Structure formats: C-alpha cells, structure tokens
Amino acid sequence: MAMAKSPIPMMKTGGGLLPKFVGALLTLAFLAMVIKQPAAAAEMLTGAGAALGAAVEGLMSFLLQLGK
Numbered sequence: 207m208a209m210a211k212s213p214i215p216m217m218k219t220g221g222g223l224l225p226k227f228v229g230a231l232l233t234l235a236f237l238a239m240v241i242k243q244p245a246a247a248a249e250m251l252t253g254a255g256a257a258l259g260a261a262v263e264g265l266m267s268f269l270l271q272l273g274k
Contacts, residue, residue, distance in 0.1 A: 240247040 236247070239250075
C-alpha cells in the first residue's frame with residue numbers, strides 16, 4: 207500500500223558539513239568567552255535579549271498599524 211503525499215511541504219533536514227562546523231565553532235567560542243569573561247558574556251547576552259525584544263516590539267507595532 208502506497209503512502210499518500212502530505213499536502214504540507216516539509217523542510218529538508220540534515221545540512222552539509224560546513225553549517226555544522228560553523229555552529230560548533232561559534233558554540234565553542236561562546237563557551238570560551240563564558241569561562242574566561244563571564245561578566246562580559248552576561249552583558250552581551252543581555253544586550254542581545256534587549257535587541258531581540260525591540261525587534262519583536264517593532265514588528266508587532268508594524269503589524270498592528272497594518273491592521274488598522
């Protein structure tokens with residue numbers, strides 16, 4: 207019995223070696239920063255969180271204005 211095709215397209219999983227290598231390299235760099243300079247790493251994460259919050263707030267404001 208053949209399986210029916212899904213009407214929802216699925217994302218391709220896996221990826222190549224380069225994206226995995228870059229991700230591992232960035233993770234190791236961040237861990238090294240946390241170990242060597244924890245205060246600077248915390249400050250960087252706080253700044254990134256604030257920037258992400260501002261971006262979400264701006265997007266929501268745009269969408270609300272679009273709906274008026």
